[in-house]
Amino acid sequence: MSEKVGTVFNFLQLPDVQKFPFVIDKEKNQMMIQKGQFVCTESIEGYLIGVVEKILILNEYFSDALTIKAYNNENNPNILKGLFPSDDFEYAIAIVRNLGVIEFDNNDKIKKVNRMSYPARPGKEVFVVEDEILKQFIGLDYEKGLDLGNLKVGNLKAKIPINKLLNKHFAILSISGxxxxxxxxILIEELLSRSDSWGTPAIVLIDVHGEYSYLKSIQELSEKVSIFDSIYSQISVPNMNAYIFRKYQEQISNVQVRELANYIKKIRKKNKLYSLHNLIELIAETDDGNKSTKQALIGWLSDLDRLNLFGPEENPNLDNLIKPGHLTIFNFEKEISIRKKQILVDYLSNRLFYLRRTxxxxxxxxxxxxxxxxxPEAAHSKALSKYILExxxxxxxxxxxxxxxxxxxxKKLSSTALSQMNSKMILNIKNPYDLKHLMDSSEAITKEYxxxxxxxxxxxxxxxxxxxKYPIFIEIRTRKYKSKVEDLLLTDLCLNWTDKKLS
Ligand SMILES: Nc1ncnc2c1ncn2[C@@H]1O[C@H](COP(=O)(O)OP(=O)(O)O)[C@@H](O)[C@H]1O
Ligand SMILES: [Mg+2]
Structure with missing residues (x-):
C-alpha cells in the first residue's frame, strides 16, 4: 500500500475538474512532497492520478498586515509568538493538476487512462502513487529499457523503452555546455551494451568536434565501434550524375549540366572507376562542344576537386559497415570548412537512407x-544537407x-525538421527566442514547462x-565509461607543451 500524504480540502474555488488542493500531513510528510510528485486520490470516477504543481505554506497568524507589524515591533519582540502558538498554525498545502482517471484490468494493470469529468472529493485521502502503477503510467520499461538515470521526484529509474524512442525521431536540445x-x-553506452538477443539498430554518429572517439579506446566497447576521419572520407565520383554535381556546385547552369551529362556518359563507357581529375581531363581533351561551356565546367569541377572529397570509390564503404548494435563515428574534428562538412553529411545521409530503403x-x-x-531554418542560412535531413x-x-x-x-534549426522530432530531450535552455521556437514547434511545451x-x-x-506517455524530469546518470579529454585542463596542456619542447 502506498503512503498517505494528505487530505483533499476546499481552497480558492478548488477542487475543480482540472485541479485539487490537499493539506499535507504535517508530521512525516512535509519534506517528502515535492513539486512534480505523482499523487492519487479516490474520486467518484475511481483512481484519480495527478501531479503536484505547486506547494504553499500558510499561517493564519501571518495573513494580516497589522498583526505582522505588531509582531515586528522593536519594543515588544515576539509578542505573537509569546501569546499564541503561531508555529503550530503553519500548514502546507499542495495544488495538484489532474492527469486522468485510471481504469485497471483484472490483473491490476493499467487498462486505460480516462479524462476526468468530476473533481476530487474534499475529505478524501491523498496517496503517493505506487511505483508499479507509475511505471506503467509513464510507460517505463524496466526489463529492456535504456537506463538514462532516475526520475527527479520519487525513486524510479528512468528506463526508456527503446521501441518508443527509436521508432520515431528525437531531438536533444540545450544551451552550449x-x-x-x-x-x-549515455544513450550510446546503453545501446552498445544491450544483449545481442534484444535487437539494436545500427548507430551512425556525425561527431563534429571529435568528442566520441574515446569510445573506441574502451575495452568493453571497442569491437562495436568504428571511427572514420573525415579527411579520409571519399565520395564516389562514378556514382554521381550531372544533377548531383550541381547540388554540390550550385552555379552550374542548365546548359552546363546537360553538357556534363554527356561527358559523364562518355567517360563511363571508357572507365568504371574514374576520378574528378579523369573527368576534367576528358572535358579538356574533347575537341567538339562549346568552348566557354567547357571552360566553365572545368572551372567548377576543379573547384570541387580542390575540396579533396571526391574519388573513384566510396570510402568508407557503407554497405558493409552498418551493422546492428554497431556504432560508426564520422569524425569531423579536423575539418574546418563548413561547406565540406555539409557535403559529407548530405552524402552520408543520402546513402544511408537509400541503402535503408533498398x-x-x-x-x-x-x-x-x-x-x-x-x-538550418531558411531565415538563418542555407545548407545543402538540409533537404535530405528534412x-x-x-x-x-x-x-x-x-x-x-x-x-x-x-531557433536556428529547421522548424520542419524540429516538428518531426517526436520525442524531445530538453536540458537547460535560457534563450527566450529558443524557448519560444520550441513552444511553437510543439504544443506539449507549455509556458510552465x-x-x-x-x-x-x-x-x-x-x-x-x-x-x-507523460513528460518526466530525469536526473541523468553518470557515464560508465569516461572520456580522457573530459578532465583536460588548459594549464596542463600548456605545461605538457613546454615539457615537450624541452625534451
Ligand atoms: N549528467 C551529467 N553528469 C555529470 N556531468 C555532466 C552531466 N552532463 C554534463 N556534464 C558535464 O557538463 C559539461 C558540458 O557537457 P557537454 O555534454 O559537453 O555539453 P554540450 O554538449 O551540451 O555542450 C561536461 O564537462 C560534462 O562533463
Ligand atoms: Mg556537445
Whole structure:
C-alpha cells in the first residue's frame, strides 16, 4: 500500500475538474512532497492520478498586515509568538493538476487512462502513487529499457523503452555546455551494451568536434565501434550524375549540366572507376562542344576537386559497415570548412537512407551533432544537407531510419525538421527566442514547462513526446565509461607543451 500524504480540502474555488488542493500531513510528510510528485486520490470516477504543481505554506497568524507589524515591533519582540502558538498554525498545502482517471484490468494493470469529468472529493485521502502503477503510467520499461538515470521526484529509474524512442525521431536540445554530448554518450553506452538477443539498430554518429572517439579506446566497447576521419572520407565520383554535381556546385547552369551529362556518359563507357581529375581531363581533351561551356565546367569541377572529397570509390564503404548494435563515428574534428562538412553529411545521409530503403542495411539511428549547421531554418542560412535531413525527418519512420538532431540553437534549426522530432530531450535552455521556437514547434511545451526548462541544472532534463506517455524530469546518470579529454585542463596542456619542447 502506498503512503498517505494528505487530505483533499476546499481552497480558492478548488477542487475543480482540472485541479485539487490537499493539506499535507504535517508530521512525516512535509519534506517528502515535492513539486512534480505523482499523487492519487479516490474520486467518484475511481483512481484519480495527478501531479503536484505547486506547494504553499500558510499561517493564519501571518495573513494580516497589522498583526505582522505588531509582531515586528522593536519594543515588544515576539509578542505573537509569546501569546499564541503561531508555529503550530503553519500548514502546507499542495495544488495538484489532474492527469486522468485510471481504469485497471483484472490483473491490476493499467487498462486505460480516462479524462476526468468530476473533481476530487474534499475529505478524501491523498496517496503517493505506487511505483508499479507509475511505471506503467509513464510507460517505463524496466526489463529492456535504456537506463538514462532516475526520475527527479520519487525513486524510479528512468528506463526508456527503446521501441518508443527509436521508432520515431528525437531531438536533444540545450544551451552550449548543457550536457547534450554527455547525454548522447549515455544513450550510446546503453545501446552498445544491450544483449545481442534484444535487437539494436545500427548507430551512425556525425561527431563534429571529435568528442566520441574515446569510445573506441574502451575495452568493453571497442569491437562495436568504428571511427572514420573525415579527411579520409571519399565520395564516389562514378556514382554521381550531372544533377548531383550541381547540388554540390550550385552555379552550374542548365546548359552546363546537360553538357556534363554527356561527358559523364562518355567517360563511363571508357572507365568504371574514374576520378574528378579523369573527368576534367576528358572535358579538356574533347575537341567538339562549346568552348566557354567547357571552360566553365572545368572551372567548377576543379573547384570541387580542390575540396579533396571526391574519388573513384566510396570510402568508407557503407554497405558493409552498418551493422546492428554497431556504432560508426564520422569524425569531423579536423575539418574546418563548413561547406565540406555539409557535403559529407548530405552524402552520408543520402546513402544511408537509400541503402535503408533498398534493405541493404539494417534499421539505423543517425545522430547529428550541431544539427543547426546541417539543417538550418531558411531565415538563418542555407545548407545543402538540409533537404535530405528534412526528408528523413518526414519519411524515415516508414523505413525505420531514426534521426536524432542535437542542437544548442533550436531557433536556428529547421522548424520542419524540429516538428518531426517526436520525442524531445530538453536540458537547460535560457534563450527566450529558443524557448519560444520550441513552444511553437510543439504544443506539449507549455509556458510552465518553458519556465522549468530555463532553470534546469546540469544533468537534469525534461523528456517528452513519443518515448513516454507523460513528460518526466530525469536526473541523468553518470557515464560508465569516461572520456580522457573530459578532465583536460588548459594549464596542463600548456605545461605538457613546454615539457615537450624541452625534451
Ligand atoms: N549528467 C551529467 N553528469 C555529470 N556531468 C555532466 C552531466 N552532463 C554534463 N556534464 C558535464 O557538463 C559539461 C558540458 O557537457 P557537454 O555534454 O559537453 O555539453 P554540450 O554538449 O551540451 O555542450 C561536461 O564537462 C560534462 O562533463
Ligand atoms: Mg556537445
Amino acid at each position: 548543457g550536457g547534450k554530448s554527455y547525454l548522447t554518450s 534493405e541493404k542495411i539494417p534499421p539505423f539511428l543517425l545522430i547529428v551533432e550541431e544539427a543547426h549547421q546541417f539543417c 526528408t528523413i525527418a518526414r519519411e524515415g519512420r516508414k523505413f525505420m531510419a531514426c534521426l536524432c538532431l542535437i542542437s544548442q540553437r533550436p 518553458a519556465d522549468t526548462i530555463s532553470s534546469l541544472g546540469v544533468g537534469e532534463m525534461l523528456l517528452m513526446g513519443n518515448a513516454v
